[in-house]
Amino acid sequence: xxxxxxxxxxxxxLYLTNHIKELEDELLRVKLGLGIGLxxxxxxxxxxxxxxxxxxxxxxxxxxxxxxxKIDTRF
Numbered sequence: 001x002x003x004x005x006x007x008x009x010x011x012x013x014l015y016l017t018n019h020i021k022e023l024e025d026e027l028l029r030v031k032l033g034l035g036i037g038l039x040x041x042x043x044x045x046x047x048x049x050x051x052x053x054x055x056x057x058x059x060x061x062x063x064x065x066x067x068x069x070k071i072d073t074r075f
Contacts, residue, residue, distance in 0.1 A: 005013075
């Protein structure tokens, strides 16, 4: 013997279905927020590292060039 769903059980089922959907939507927003936030942070960190490397490589190149000029002027 199976019982027919009552209005109360249908209402509860609809409420739970809607609540689950809202939680899934919130989880998606959190994941997107974290992904974008961490991705942008990582991108900024990589750009800073690249800029620092470029700066020091150029500076090293200039120092080597100046050292070579000083050696050339002695002889």
